[in-house]
Amino acid sequence: MKGLGYLEETILLLIMLMDEDAYGYSVSMMYEKHMGKAISISAIHAVMSRLEKKGLISSYMGGATPERGGRQKRIFEVTAAGRQTISDIKDNREKLWDLIPDLS
């Protein structure tokens, strides 16, 4: 399994939880909403292309709207490998959390 950066992990999760189309602008809005801070669209694009190269998400073109001046979106979906990776990460984390003695 390839390593996953913090931002990559976050964005992968965001794509997973989104009901509507996940594309550059919508993901950035989502990020802002859930993480409470702004992120540039270019950063989103770069991260998503990395995730796509790693095979964790896939994409197709579609969904042109007037706001976009009739340009198509690149819509991303999380692949099975992506889901597997993210759940592996979660499992590993939980294992570690379990090992921490409960001091409270």
Added chain:
Amino acid sequence: MKNNPQPPRWADRFLGWFCAEELLEEIQGDLHEAFYHRQQHQGLFHAQWAYIKDVFAFFGPYAFEKYSRTKQFLPMFDNYFKIALRNILHRKSFTAINFLGLSIGICALLSIGLYLQHEYSFDKHVPHHERVYRLQSKYRDQTYTNMHFSDYYSSSAESQLQLIRFLEEDEAVDVACHFVPSYTAIGGNDQYYVEIQDRRFVAQDVLYTNTGKRFQTIFPQTFLQGNPATAFSEYNSIILTEKLANRWFGDTWKQQSVIGTTMTIREELYTLGGIVADPPSQQHFDFDWIVYQQEIPSWGAYTYLKLTEQASFPDFLGRLNQQIDQVYPGYSEDVLRKGIEGVPLTEIHFTEGNLYEIKAVANPAYLSTFGWIGMIILLIIWINYTNLSIAMYTDRQKELGIRKVMGARPFDISMQLVAEASLLALLSFPFCYLLLHLTLPYFGEILGTGLGRANLNHPLTLLSLFSLLLLTGIISSLYPAVTYGRKSLVHLMGDKIKSAFGYKYLNFRNVLLTSQFVMVVGLLSVSLFIYQQMQFILNKDLGFEKEGVVYFGVDGAEKYQALRQKLAQIPEVNSIGANGVPGEQMYNQLTYKLKDAEVTLSDGTQQYLDWGSIQTLGIECPPCQALAEGKERIFVINRTAAEKLAKTRGISPEELVGTTLVTEPEWENEEHGFGIPHLIDGIIDDYKYFSLKHPNQSLLLDIVRQPEWVYEVLVKVQTDDWRQSMRRIEQAYGTIETVRPFDPGFLSERLEKLYQNERTAGQLMGGLTLTVVILAFMGLAGMVSYLAFGRQREIGIRKVLGASVGQILFLFNKEFMLLLGIATLITLPIALVVSQNWLDNFAYSIDPKPWVVLLASGIILLLLIVLVSLQARKAAIKRPVEVIRNVN
């Protein structure tokens, strides 16, 4: 959406320009969408600002179209280097030839470059050198590089400074100084014992000056110890160079101050005033130490001046010549004085033909010759390299063809070839460096310059080495690169090698080869001419005996007489003489004429020597019989002078005996009226007193039995054990002389020194010629072996049809011989003209004969046949069946 506000157009266009095409739609879409929403929620201005920020945020590797292009481009470059390296490793012998040839050639070239740079940088280190001039005075037909003091030898400390003071009064002159190096003709060639405490050192090469601070102003010396203010504050101060300080004090002077150490020279007390860095070798005068004293021990000095910034030298010189009578009374009325002139400091090293020049000057003709040879070497390297690449690519045509099939454009193919050649060239950088590191010190030594490893490690040198290599790679691959790039696929994939370049005979390769032969034959013949001339000069009958003759200096007639007694007791000593040692640099000539004749001649050299000298030199001297019969003194002239004089009267030379000759007839004196009369006692055959570069040496000789003044002794020694004989002579000298060190020399060596410049040039020329020949043949070897390889099948078929190995070798040789023949015809006139130019430097020279060029061509032919046969033989002895069946 038409009425809706749009993001800034320029930012949009900028995005379109840099963004990769396949990413543009999604990115631009996202940005527009973001703009739309922001504009609605946050206002137009904010939205526009955010849009611009976003666009610039994308301006990075991720969306960079240029980047994605480099990404395609770089692997291609990578590939070029990979292929180049594979080829280099694949063709080891070929690469070795290339490397070696390139390294040798570039090294030779760079050495020449460094040498020329050394010569042309003479005196350029002097600050404001463009404002510094040396004064020279013209007297009779000669130009003296020094100025004389107003009353010559009898000048006082005060009158020695007269000229300097006068010069400095002129508003154009900033400062003036003068000095005399002891090793010059006017410095007296003296040697000293310098006593420091109880120790005694021999020292020579001293610079005398009585204008110390001014000297320091014009020629600033770097003081390592002491400082110029104190060093030149009091007379009898000595300034040592680092070299001499090391010799006298060891290294200890660096730790403790030795300033103020007292020294004794000829019973006079001196103080050490400072230690300066060694003078650079690119300076027209040298010294080991400086003596700053009240009087310069000579009749004149080398005089320099530095102008102020605005001053014009011609104007100043005009004023000086008008007012010169104030320094030298009666100067302008003296018909023999032809005025004072000046040489810019940086041109001193290139000004030939003046009297008493301090250091041997550079011969511009030699320098330009070396420059030309450098160009020839560079051309040969390029030709070699081009030839070799052409040859090499003939069997890589298929590879290039495949590349074209795979989509390589002509430009890609050309780029590949250029990149390969450049890489190969640059890879030889370490070899070149190593080779130069080993050879440069020797090179510098042969040339008598300070060239060494320090010059090599100069960043500029390394940079020029690098760029020369790169340039060689690019230039030599240009022709094949362009040709192969443009060639059609059919040509590349086909099998025709021969028709690859131009017509059958007049093709690019043959033109290159022929010009290479021209250069090789030309250089070789010029070298042969130089060698012939040097042999001619060294073996020419000079009219006297030079073998086994030793000379050394002596102080005065008394010591000479005592020494003669002592030397006569040594059995090996055959004869002893005083003065008149041949092989001097040309010195001042005087005017002479027959009494009552109209015509005055101006090329006389008068000498004062004793009969012993004539005998020691083995000169035939019938008139000397008079000395044997008891006469004290005779006056003889040589045949050159006699013939010239006889012509003025229209009589035969023999009739001159018994007539009166007047020397310096324009000199008015109380004793004789005008000039000094001499009764001619006889005529002797010519002997060459000066260098053979000077024609027509008219000698007027005073031969005496007991000389009244003596400065040099000649001794003819016949011995098998030189070491012992010289020790005996030195012992004899030591019993007479305690103040002046013994400084013997061999006459034959002194004569050879006259041609030092020519010898050096000849040696260098020989070495460079050898380099050129080796280079040319290396290139040829590589090419022939490739040609032979490419013609294997033709050779095989010829053999099947009955050709012998010999016939096949002849076939190969024939082509090259034809080219060499043409080259020889072209070279013949060029070589003759060039050599004649060089030989014109000598008054006595060989005739450049055409057969020498043919000989050179013959030598090259022989080498060519051997080389071509050796290389072609590999292909010729292969069994036909092996090569013919091999259908690609």
